[in-house]
Amino acid sequence: MSVIRNILNSRSSKGGNFFIAMQKILGFKPKNITHYEKAFTHRSLNQKDKLGNAVNFERLEFLGDAMLSAVIAGYLFKTVPGGNEGYLTKMRSKIVSRKHLNELGKDLNLISFVQTNIPKDQFGVNIHGNLFEALVGAIYWDRGYKYCKRFIYERVINPYVDIEQLEGKVISYKSLLIEWCQKKKKSFNFEVYEDTGNDEVKHFAVKLRIDDRVVAKARATSKKKAEEKASKRAYYALQTHIENE
Amino acid sequence: MSVIRNILNSRSSKGGNFFIAMQKILGFKPKNITHYEKAFTHRSLNQKDKLGNAVNFERLEFLGDAMLSAVIAGYLFKTVPGGNEGYLTKMRSKIVSRKHLNELGKDLNLISFVQTNIPKDQFGVNIHGNLFEALVGAIYWDRGYKYCKRFIYERVINPYVDIEQLEGKVISYKSLLIEWCQKKKKSFNFEVYEDTGNDEVKHFAVKLRIDDRVVAKARATSKKKAEEKASKRAYYALQTHIENE
Known part of the structure; x- marks a missing residue:
């Protein structure tokens, strides 16, 4: 445990590798780097906080999932004024599909940051999407909705969301x-x-x-x-x- | 149609009844009152915008639902540090249950603002919750996440959310x-x-x-x-x- 702590401490200081890598991915300086560490802490480490609460990225996944849904909802509401409730719901589930989130996490190579006690090749394919959600959760926790929204626009909406393609007008x-x-x-x-x-x-x-x-x-x-x-x-x-x- | 427009115009001006009623419910001055009008426009009116897109509160329900989920997720994440992902998800669905949203809409008497071509007593019981969601959507559209969050804290979380009661430790x-x-x-x-x-x-x-x-x-x-x-x-x-x- 203390070895892991030490590794985290050294890699997370302002000049540390983890801090710099996060800053590159996020496009801004993290305020509280420990929030991001949690986004990459696997349950297999059995980390606990002072009160005995489990520390791992699963709670952050819940938070990030909610923020992704909200930001994408806002985007679709504005961008597709002619879409009714059912249409907007369908489009959103395409954008935040497990498959798409896995691609996003993979592209950022988020798995390279994971702290775990089990070999990384034993994680299922959804680890990539789960880490992406947890990262979004950590951004909300660290900097609030505005930064979270900006990150989702930069990393999800601007590069990948093409309404025509999503509508199936052009498949490939x-x-x-x-x-x-x-x-x-x-x-x-x-x-x-x-x-x-x-x-x-x-x-x-x-x-x-x-x-x-x-x-x-x-x-x-x-x-x-x-x-x-x-x-x-x-x-x-x-x-x-x-x-x- | 023009009669309805005129009614809306007169009731929605800054000194109008609708504007004042909204301000009381929201706790702040609406910037763009037409967003709130849409939150109370039933599909039976068959309203369309200049581009021919249907105007009614259903799209705002989608937006409001997403914002409620996000704000409640953020609240639970902070308030219950010991709750895992499954617990947080369960608690959230209790807070934003159809039943609870209907109570919230009913308490604010939102149905009194609805513009409709069918008699109000023909709406199902879920009209109250749907209007509440649409109102939250309109707040996001008008003033962004911060005001939306504040409204949800004032109207949902502070007065009604009691974690112990939700956990079933105390039912009643x-x-x-x-x-x-x-x-x-x-x-x-x-x-x-x-x-x-x-x-x-x-x-x-x-x-x-x-x-x-x-x-x-x-x-x-x-x-x-x-x-x-x-x-x-x-x-x-x-x-x-x-x-x-």
């Missing part, structure tokens, strides 16, 4: 493009390579070739996203061709 | 007291009378007599609550007797 640009290439007997190829550069988070770049000509490039935090982004760009570049034929 | 002080009176062969009597005074909302006062002696008085927005409040006071006053026997 990649599949649209592949379909068109096959129909037109054109060859296509996605060349993906790691391109992290100075970023905190791993990045991938992709070149999309059609008939050996590069038609689009893109860069994102996962292979899948980079491919989708490149496909979307190619789709709009080729739109006249694709729609007329 | 009234039943505890009655049980004790019966066991001790004491007579008891609740004298209830309306006592609204200058309040916006109807109030009830109650005198609780045991063996013809007034042991507690209370005042609240419903008969049931006034009786419960008086019983709680009597219970604490008589506690030594009750617990020793």
Whole structure:
């Protein structure tokens, strides 16, 4: 226990690695870094506070989940004035789906910060989303709703939420493009390579070739996203061709 | 339609009845009174905005529900440091239960503000809770999270949320007291009378007599609550007797 405490203490001081890593992810300086430590404390450590209450990230998940729901509700209410209650509810559950939260947590590599007594490869796939929720909870606890909202806009809404795509009007640009290439007997190829550069988070770049000509490039935090982004760009570049034929 | 518009216009101006009534309920001046009008516009009016989007309180219910969940989550997270995720979730659903929201809406007599084309007695019982949620949504829309949170503390948490009672440790002080009176062969009597005074909302006062002696008085927005409040006071006053026997 005291060893773990010491590790946390050294890594969490203002110049410590954990503090700096959090600041990069959050986009602001944490006020109370211990709130964020809790967001990465697994129950297997059996940590307790002075009063004997269990300390781990599960309570913060509850808080973060509520804040995500509220911020996304506010966003949808404003952005889709024509959507009724049922529509807004459905759109929200797509945005905060387990699958999407897991992607968000994975992209930020949150699992690298977890303090645990069990091997990390024994966590289920939902650990990524759970940590993302806990992080959002810690932000609310540390800095209140305004910062929490800003973080959710920066990390969830702005980069990933595309109402048209959520509505299922466009399921995947990649599949649209592949379909068109096959129909037109054109060859296509996605060349993906790691391109992290100075970023905190791993990045991938992709070149999309059609008939050996590069038609689009893109860069994102996962292979899948980079491919989708490149496909979307190619789709709009080729739109006249694709729609007329 | 234009008749309804005119009624709304006259009642919603800064000196209008609706504006004043809202201000009393909210505890602050509305910035944009039309947001609150929407919180009381029933779908039966078939109102549309300039773009043809339906205008009624259902979208605001969605928003208000999310804000209630978030504020109550934040409250429970802080207040019950020993509660795990499951406990916090359970407590929240008790606080924002349909039954409780209906009571809150009823106490504020929100139904009196509804603009509708169908008779109000044809609304189901949940109209009260739905209007309460819509009102919370309108507050968020008009003034943001801070005011929303303050309103929920003033109208929901401070007056009604008693963690011990929610946990089922004490189900009802009234039943505890009655049980004790019966066991001790004491007579008891609740004298209830309306006592609204200058309040916006109807109030009830109650005198609780045991063996013809007034042991507690209370005042609240419903008969049931006034009786419960008086019983709680009597219970604490008589506690030594009750617990020793």
